[in-house]
Amino acid sequence: MKWEVVIGLEVHVQLNTVSKIFSGASTAFGAEPNTQASLVELALPGVLPVMNKAVVDKSIRLGLALDATINQKNIFARKNYFYPDLPKGYQISQMELPIIEHGKLSILVGEEEKVIRVTRAHMEEDAGKSLHEDFHGLSGIDLNRAGTPLLEVVSEPDMRSPEEAVAYAKALHTLVTWLGICDGNMQEGSFRVDANVSVRPFGQAEFGTRREIKNLNSFRFLEQAIKYEIQWQIDTIEDGGKIQQATVLFDPDSGETRMMRSKEDAHDYRYFPDPDLLPVRISQAQIDATRADMPELPGQMKARFVEAFGVSAYDAALLTSSLAQAQYFEAVAAATGQGKLAANWVNGEIAARLNRDGLDIAGCPIGTGRLAGLIVRIADGTLSNKLAKQVFDALWESELGADAIIERDGLKQVSDVGAIEKMVEEAIAANPKAVEEFRAGKEKALNALAGQVMKASKGKANPAQVQDILKQKLAQA
């Protein structure tokens, strides 16, 4: 049977506020345990939550970027359950009336664009951490993370493959870092993904029973976990089994998912409006002011790159995968007037080299000015692609500019017609066999001859000119 995969994601986006969502305690990562737990995080008797307005501001930004409805009346609810890292015995979250509803985010899978619907996003507080390793036979509780503001972004089950799920997670990651509302650090848990996965026979309208994979903190794990889970579900069903609704964990070491709890032991969270917090009302004026203050978004910038620089939609999507990368590209394109070339280099050599060295664009050894210097020399014919790559290598390793490297290494392309004609004539004279083959209709023979010319020029001859002159000479003789 052919199976269709259905995936929906719930992403916990940690908002990068200075203080916590309901207290003035710091949100900085990595402090000594419990040094950032105030009376409120400790949940002492009598303490009360007070809403951090910055959380609302940042949430509105995401709502606008997702082209979503911003609910002007927001209600906080208590989600009740007992756990040692949840000091109040309830988490303050939103149930009815979340701040964001009905958004959408477009993703690119291969060359295909697809719109994923965002059901809702709600504000809530993070829990603390239980530390089981450091204490013999005991568990420690660190409440530094407790009260850190989160936006839980819930998608519709619109994704049909692990690749789409990863593309959506990446697009959302790009968006929240682009907006500057989240530091995006997945190792530190600033962006955590839960994946709801089910399968159904192709053509079936109803969804299959889903299992939720919790707390995936890298795109790679997200992909691995979903792939494993899909296969497990298909195998289970094909072996005559049934999928039970459950929450599972992904073990990166084994690459497998394993059951954490079944639906039967699912909590009844007994949500009800938190009487300690008044409804947060957001005025239209505040929404309008935030809208006016929004940066150009990835989608808008992408469209502009296509329009202004003539790059392909695919290239534009890659260029706008982060704000830093988009800004890098734009600086190079604007300085050179060579949008397509700039796009090829940023998405090609630069991306590959950064990837090889484990760097991001902010750490790129070649600044925009030096890359522009290289592209100018390609555009004006000074450098062939081959020579350009040599210059690029030198740029990566040194502080010199492109012109200085060309000068130092004598890498100028030879475009002097007379010089090339001479080399072509020599090649024709030296390779009668190839000439004969070409004349007999073997097109490939031309390349062999061109190769000889390039070799003779030590790679500096303008390849397009070599081709032209070769054809010309062969036709004459």
Add this chain to the structure above:
Amino acid sequence: MINATLKQLSQQLATGQVSAVELANAYLGRIEALNPALNAFITVDREKTLAEALAADARRAAGQAGLLTGVPIAHKDIFCQQGWKTSCGSKMLDNFISPYSAHVIEQCQAAGLVTLGRANMDEFAMGSSNENSFYGAVKNPWDVNAIPGGSSGGSAAAVAARLAPVATATDTGGSIRQPASHCGVTGIKPTYGVVSRFGMVAYASSLDQGGVMAQTAEDCALMLNVMAGFDERDSTSLERAREDYARDLAQPLAGLRVGLPREYFADGLAADVGRIIDNAVSELKKLGAEVVEVSLPNTQLSIPAYYVIAPAEASANLSRFDGVRYGHRADEYKDLVDMYEKSRAEGFGSEVKRRIMVGTYVLSHGYYDAYYIKAQKIRRLIANDFAAAFAGCDVILGPVAPTAAFNLGEKSGDPVQMYLSDIYTLSVNLAGLPAMSVPAGFADNGRPVGLQIIGNYFGEAKMLNVAHQFQQVTDWHSKAPAL
């Protein structure tokens, strides 16, 4: 001295007739003598009290005394107070020394009031008789066989027995007014949001409100001036201009429209209590008040609505008492769940457990709409009833409780009977209105009976005006039990 009002003590301190240390010693002596029989205090700490009194005298000597600097006060054991055990009447917090102070405590400290001790109360403010305290029942100073009322029974008994001239208290469903009535003292519960809840151990957050008990309405006004005010640490605290709650005390009552809700004088009201309220209304008429009948048709529904909403909120509010970070933890347990269960089973008393279970039930999947949402709708109806009534009157008068104080043990085995006795007080909390209890006479069994005055939102000054004028022509408030 021991029968002096706050106002009188303030004058005596100002003129140097008495020092804060002398006052503190006098009250501490009385507490030592009488508290063993009354059990009004959970914690008394002579050293701490005298240190505060010394500081108050020093402040006065430095010319920095306020109106109430050096006046002793008892604090209900629900207000967190730095360095003091804050037990909330529970074994759960028997080992909890608060590392911080509630806004109410901070305000009292800033005014220079001297802490006499921590007043007994029903566990987590759940009760109408003060029999639910881990530290034992409080006795009514007028009759040690009678309950003092609850949950602020320790505060009421302390003021009635002159163990303190004034005491802080809280009111979630009548917990200031009912014990004030049963003990013959004056108590005020302000409009919800006037006194910050920061540092007040939460029972039912949308209903809890701090207030005060003293001998007179004037004393209550002076104390409210200290306790009220915006506090950014409580999101439900109201940001309003400061007001002088004593400003209207001397206003004549001519033309005052007094509403009598017919539902408050129907079946269930004891005849002797009814007579006392009638007499009080007559006194006010003599002062020029005009009486109008009003109706609060949903009064009966206040009991089920309250006993859904309050336990629901309590069930979540009390989840933090899990034995993990502070408070009682069972000595032995086999795993995490066992630790939770044992710690909570041992730490909470039966009424608290009952309300946690009721609250958990009404919030459960499948029951939420039928109970919690329905109760919230009733709450709205009750608020609407008051709005309609206040369209035709300035204050509403009635009894505080259907009977004078009942006997200790009389209703403790029957929670529903106990809940039904809250009929005249619950609506006020559900609507968020201010209300008072003012001594108005004695029942046939010799136990005190209070008159309830309910004001419109932010009508504290008006209520206090009515109570003060009533106290100018009656002397019920100045009567003290023979001890």
